[in-house]
Amino acid sequence: MNRTVPDWVIQTCWSISGIFATGSLWYFLSTKDYSYAAGSGILAFIFAVAAIAFHRRKDKLAEQSLPTEFKNELPDDYTRRSLDEPTDIRLFESLPELKALTHRTAQPGWDTGITVEMRKATYDVVDFYEIIWLKLAEFYSVKHFGKDGAAAYIKNYIRERYKFHWAKHEPSGPGTGGTIVGVLTGRDVMHDLDQLIVETATAVVGYRDNFDFKAWQARWEGAAPSNGD
Template sequence: MAKKKRVPIPDDIAAEILFISDRTCCVCNIRGKQVQIHHVDEDPSNNTLGNLSVLCFECHDQTMIKGGFGRKLEANQIFKYRNDWHERVRNRKAKADEIASIQTVTGSTETVIVNVINEEDYLNYKTYDDPNLLKDYLDKILIVHNAQLTIARTKWDTGVTMTMNQGNYDMVDFYEEVLIELSTFYPKGHFNNLTPKKYFSELISSRFLWNRLVLEPHGVGTGGTIVSTMTGGSVMNDLKHMIVDMVNSLLFPYEIDEQIDLDKWRDEWLT
């Protein structure tokens, strides 16, 4: 059988599959691993979105036939893993949006943030220019934050790696949504001309990769299972401080720096 010619995956399709997969392997679901886009039917010319999945290098190796033995991951298995993972990512993001959105936190019906999934939707993405709304959000998000931390601590206290990781991921999703909400007080297109969801998705994925690499100085995969938990904790800390930086920058142009005690707000947020 003639070998099928590889056709480069178009940039927009590659970006879309990475985004809806949260740049995370759909099989092992461990964030921070290096990943690649896999053609499930093994036809390198079939670049349709439905034929692509995101796998880490280790899981991708299991799709190969080696030494005369059959592959460990068949196409139908990958499809099931992928579809399940995509649904979990959608539900996770929707839950974080429901918890941390400006509309939920403040009760504002002035505008509703659009759940953008591609650049065309950015035309409908709404921004805010209301200092009172920003102040109200900052006051109330502290209460929501404390509640989310309480829930996450019940998972961290189990001592079970998978459950502890889920607590980290829940908080990372929450912080990502807060960053997205704060970004709506910036001009449209401000963040590298990307939608906030795409911008922060890429940024957070890079922080997972960076922190995981730092935590394994003797080589990738040498740190054991605890590395995934430590990586999630480091990313959480990164995002918490990014939010403080954004709040600090937003207070002055909106002239509400005198209405909010930034030091007190920051101390409570970082507790």
């Protein structure tokens, strides 16, 4: 177990170093006792080095105790995307097709009319939107959406949207809306995330001359004709 260095140890080393470097050293020089003067100088140097070493150890231990988000190092899984990279542009271009595929996969679940199946289908789409938004967040710096990172931000956002929409659909109080509330809430959260992705994409590429954002948005909006309704 790493133990921090108490401040009094560092201060004591500096104090002893000061005593040998000033009082003792100059006293022995004044008495022309050069051997003791040299010894005082050496001891002053040793205690000064010890104080510096203890100080560095304390700083290192303090840095190790910091959460990852407060350190300068980036997380191992951090990826910074750039609109100057063809691969990242292709990622953007492919999003409407990925959305269409996800909605086609979820559509049979919505078509059953069974509450549990409909909610499961919506959860799959919500998961897809979360992943896509995290990909868009890679165009920003690692702590752009808070010290805990983009993943923590979007999870909290989704959780809060679920809480809001569920409460919204039960104006008479918790538990009064029946099982359909889960379906309605999931649909609304899905729509919120869809809009969040459009807004984020607009900020990232919407104003670039070399990207046809209107065409992209038309493809995105046309990728889910039923939207789980």
